[in-house]
Amino acid sequence: MTYLKYILLTLITCLALSSCSNEDESVNYKPEPSPFSVKVNENTTVGAAATQITATITAGTDGWWIDVPTGSWCGFNAAVTSYTIYGSGNKTITIYIAANKTGESRTQTVTFHPTFGLAPVTVTIIQGA
Structure with a gap:
Protein backbone atom coordinates (compact mmCIF):
# COMPACT_ATOMS: atom_id res chain seq x y z
CA MET A 1 0.00 0.00 0.00
CA THR A 2 2.87 2.43 0.77
CA TYR A 3 4.27 1.81 -2.69
CA LEU A 4 0.89 2.74 -4.27
CA LYS A 5 0.70 5.94 -2.20
CA TYR A 6 4.20 6.90 -3.38
CA ILE A 7 3.24 6.39 -7.05
CA LEU A 8 -0.03 8.32 -6.60
CA LEU A 9 1.76 11.19 -4.85
CA THR A 10 4.38 11.30 -7.63
CA LEU A 11 1.68 11.41 -10.33
CA ILE A 12 -0.22 14.21 -8.57
CA THR A 13 3.00 16.22 -8.16
CA CYS A 14 3.89 15.76 -11.84
CA LEU A 15 0.41 16.84 -12.94
CA ALA A 16 0.52 19.90 -10.68
CA LEU A 17 3.94 20.96 -11.97
CA SER A 18 3.06 20.41 -15.62
CA SER A 19 -0.01 22.62 -15.32
CA CYS A 20 2.09 25.57 -14.12
CA SER A 21 3.39 27.90 -16.80
CA ASN A 22 5.37 31.11 -16.82
CA GLU A 23 3.72 32.22 -20.04
CA ASP A 24 0.33 33.82 -20.19
CA GLU A 25 -1.08 33.27 -23.68
CA SER A 26 -3.08 36.51 -23.45
CA VAL A 27 0.01 38.69 -22.98
CA ASN A 28 1.84 40.04 -26.04
CA TYR A 29 5.55 40.03 -25.21
CA LYS A 30 6.62 41.81 -28.41
CA PRO A 31 8.00 45.27 -27.59
CA GLU A 32 6.07 48.23 -28.95
CA PRO A 33 8.01 50.96 -30.75
CA SER A 34 8.03 54.48 -29.39
CA PRO A 35 6.62 57.19 -31.65
CA PHE A 36 9.33 58.57 -33.95
CA SER A 37 9.51 62.12 -35.26
CA VAL A 38 12.05 64.62 -36.55
CA LYS A 39 11.70 68.39 -36.25
CA VAL A 40 14.15 70.60 -38.12
CA ASN A 41 14.76 73.71 -36.02
CA GLU A 42 15.84 76.05 -38.85
CA ASN A 43 14.88 76.72 -42.44
CA THR A 44 16.17 73.97 -44.76
CA THR A 45 16.75 76.44 -47.61
CA VAL A 46 20.11 78.05 -46.90
CA GLY A 47 22.52 80.45 -48.59
CA ALA A 48 25.83 79.59 -50.26
CA ALA A 49 27.94 80.19 -47.12
CA ALA A 50 28.90 77.29 -44.86
CA THR A 51 26.27 76.90 -42.17
CA GLN A 52 24.55 74.36 -39.96
CA ILE A 53 21.03 73.37 -39.02
CA THR A 54 19.78 71.28 -36.13
CA ALA A 55 17.16 68.57 -36.01
CA THR A 56 15.45 67.25 -32.91
CA ILE A 57 14.74 63.53 -32.89
CA THR A 58 12.01 62.13 -30.69
CA ALA A 59 12.35 58.36 -30.36
CA GLY A 60 11.61 57.46 -26.75
CA THR A 61 14.20 54.79 -25.91
CA ASP A 62 14.38 53.33 -29.43
CA GLY A 63 17.38 53.42 -31.73
CA TRP A 64 17.85 55.28 -35.00
CA TRP A 65 20.47 56.14 -37.60
CA ILE A 66 20.84 59.08 -39.96
CA ASP A 67 22.65 59.16 -43.25
CA SER A 82 30.92 62.09 -41.40
CA TYR A 83 27.93 60.83 -43.37
CA THR A 84 26.21 58.40 -41.00
CA ILE A 85 25.54 58.55 -37.27
CA TYR A 86 23.76 56.18 -34.91
CA GLY A 87 21.98 56.81 -31.66
CA SER A 88 18.97 56.14 -29.50
CA GLY A 89 16.42 58.10 -27.60
CA ASN A 90 15.62 61.77 -27.92
CA LYS A 91 18.45 63.94 -29.23
CA THR A 92 19.21 67.15 -31.07
CA ILE A 93 21.82 66.70 -33.79
CA THR A 94 23.69 69.21 -35.93
CA ILE A 95 23.88 68.90 -39.72
CA TYR A 96 26.88 70.81 -41.08
CA ILE A 97 26.65 72.26 -44.59
CA ALA A 98 29.79 73.11 -46.57
CA ALA A 99 30.06 76.36 -48.52
CA ASN A 100 28.65 76.15 -52.04
CA LYS A 101 31.33 77.29 -54.48
CA THR A 102 29.80 75.62 -57.55
CA PRO A 120 12.04 56.77 -42.33
CA VAL A 121 11.77 60.56 -42.25
CA THR A 122 13.52 62.55 -44.96
CA VAL A 123 14.63 66.16 -44.80
CA THR A 124 15.57 67.99 -47.99
CA ILE A 125 18.19 70.70 -47.76
CA ILE A 126 18.42 73.25 -50.56
CA GLN A 127 21.53 75.39 -50.75
CA GLY A 128 21.65 78.47 -52.95
CA ALA A 129 24.50 79.43 -55.27
Whole structure:
Protein backbone atom coordinates (compact mmCIF):
# COMPACT_ATOMS: atom_id res chain seq x y z
CA MET A 1 0.00 0.00 0.00
CA THR A 2 2.87 2.43 0.77
CA TYR A 3 4.27 1.81 -2.69
CA LEU A 4 0.89 2.74 -4.27
CA LYS A 5 0.70 5.94 -2.20
CA TYR A 6 4.20 6.90 -3.38
CA ILE A 7 3.24 6.39 -7.05
CA LEU A 8 -0.03 8.32 -6.60
CA LEU A 9 1.76 11.19 -4.85
CA THR A 10 4.38 11.30 -7.63
CA LEU A 11 1.68 11.41 -10.33
CA ILE A 12 -0.22 14.21 -8.57
CA THR A 13 3.00 16.22 -8.16
CA CYS A 14 3.89 15.76 -11.84
CA LEU A 15 0.41 16.84 -12.94
CA ALA A 16 0.52 19.90 -10.68
CA LEU A 17 3.94 20.96 -11.97
CA SER A 18 3.06 20.41 -15.62
CA SER A 19 -0.01 22.62 -15.32
CA CYS A 20 2.09 25.57 -14.12
CA SER A 21 3.39 27.90 -16.80
CA ASN A 22 5.37 31.11 -16.82
CA GLU A 23 3.72 32.22 -20.04
CA ASP A 24 0.33 33.82 -20.19
CA GLU A 25 -1.08 33.27 -23.68
CA SER A 26 -3.08 36.51 -23.45
CA VAL A 27 0.01 38.69 -22.98
CA ASN A 28 1.84 40.04 -26.04
CA TYR A 29 5.55 40.03 -25.21
CA LYS A 30 6.62 41.81 -28.41
CA PRO A 31 8.00 45.27 -27.59
CA GLU A 32 6.07 48.23 -28.95
CA PRO A 33 8.01 50.96 -30.75
CA SER A 34 8.03 54.48 -29.39
CA PRO A 35 6.62 57.19 -31.65
CA PHE A 36 9.33 58.57 -33.95
CA SER A 37 9.51 62.12 -35.26
CA VAL A 38 12.05 64.62 -36.55
CA LYS A 39 11.70 68.39 -36.25
CA VAL A 40 14.15 70.60 -38.12
CA ASN A 41 14.76 73.71 -36.02
CA GLU A 42 15.84 76.05 -38.85
CA ASN A 43 14.88 76.72 -42.44
CA THR A 44 16.17 73.97 -44.76
CA THR A 45 16.75 76.44 -47.61
CA VAL A 46 20.11 78.05 -46.90
CA GLY A 47 22.52 80.45 -48.59
CA ALA A 48 25.83 79.59 -50.26
CA ALA A 49 27.94 80.19 -47.12
CA ALA A 50 28.90 77.29 -44.86
CA THR A 51 26.27 76.90 -42.17
CA GLN A 52 24.55 74.36 -39.96
CA ILE A 53 21.03 73.37 -39.02
CA THR A 54 19.78 71.28 -36.13
CA ALA A 55 17.16 68.57 -36.01
CA THR A 56 15.45 67.25 -32.91
CA ILE A 57 14.74 63.53 -32.89
CA THR A 58 12.01 62.13 -30.69
CA ALA A 59 12.35 58.36 -30.36
CA GLY A 60 11.61 57.46 -26.75
CA THR A 61 14.20 54.79 -25.91
CA ASP A 62 14.38 53.33 -29.43
CA GLY A 63 17.38 53.42 -31.73
CA TRP A 64 17.85 55.28 -35.00
CA TRP A 65 20.47 56.14 -37.60
CA ILE A 66 20.84 59.08 -39.96
CA ASP A 67 22.65 59.16 -43.25
CA VAL A 68 23.44 61.27 -46.27
CA PRO A 69 25.19 59.93 -49.37
CA THR A 70 28.96 59.57 -48.99
CA GLY A 71 30.82 62.50 -50.52
CA SER A 72 27.91 64.86 -49.92
CA TRP A 73 28.33 68.52 -49.05
CA CYS A 74 26.53 68.05 -45.74
CA GLY A 75 27.39 65.76 -42.86
CA PHE A 76 27.60 65.37 -39.10
CA ASN A 77 30.92 67.04 -38.26
CA ALA A 78 32.35 70.46 -39.08
CA ALA A 79 34.67 69.00 -41.73
CA VAL A 80 31.61 67.47 -43.48
CA THR A 81 33.30 64.06 -43.63
CA SER A 82 30.92 62.09 -41.40
CA TYR A 83 27.93 60.83 -43.37
CA THR A 84 26.21 58.40 -41.00
CA ILE A 85 25.54 58.55 -37.27
CA TYR A 86 23.76 56.18 -34.91
CA GLY A 87 21.98 56.81 -31.66
CA SER A 88 18.97 56.14 -29.50
CA GLY A 89 16.42 58.10 -27.60
CA ASN A 90 15.62 61.77 -27.92
CA LYS A 91 18.45 63.94 -29.23
CA THR A 92 19.21 67.15 -31.07
CA ILE A 93 21.82 66.70 -33.79
CA THR A 94 23.69 69.21 -35.93
CA ILE A 95 23.88 68.90 -39.72
CA TYR A 96 26.88 70.81 -41.08
CA ILE A 97 26.65 72.26 -44.59
CA ALA A 98 29.79 73.11 -46.57
CA ALA A 99 30.06 76.36 -48.52
CA ASN A 100 28.65 76.15 -52.04
CA LYS A 101 31.33 77.29 -54.48
CA THR A 102 29.80 75.62 -57.55
CA GLY A 103 27.87 78.64 -58.75
CA GLU A 104 24.66 76.56 -58.88
CA SER A 105 22.08 75.74 -56.22
CA ARG A 106 22.05 72.17 -54.95
CA THR A 107 19.75 69.81 -53.09
CA GLN A 108 20.53 67.03 -50.61
CA THR A 109 18.29 64.58 -48.75
CA VAL A 110 19.08 63.56 -45.18
CA THR A 111 17.32 60.35 -44.11
CA PHE A 112 16.42 59.58 -40.49
CA HIS A 113 15.84 55.82 -40.01
CA PRO A 114 13.99 54.61 -36.89
CA THR A 115 14.26 51.04 -35.64
CA PHE A 116 11.31 48.59 -35.45
CA GLY A 117 10.68 48.91 -39.19
CA LEU A 118 8.99 52.29 -38.84
CA ALA A 119 8.97 54.54 -41.89
CA PRO A 120 12.04 56.77 -42.33
CA VAL A 121 11.77 60.56 -42.25
CA THR A 122 13.52 62.55 -44.96
CA VAL A 123 14.63 66.16 -44.80
CA THR A 124 15.57 67.99 -47.99
CA ILE A 125 18.19 70.70 -47.76
CA ILE A 126 18.42 73.25 -50.56
CA GLN A 127 21.53 75.39 -50.75
CA GLY A 128 21.65 78.47 -52.95
CA ALA A 129 24.50 79.43 -55.27
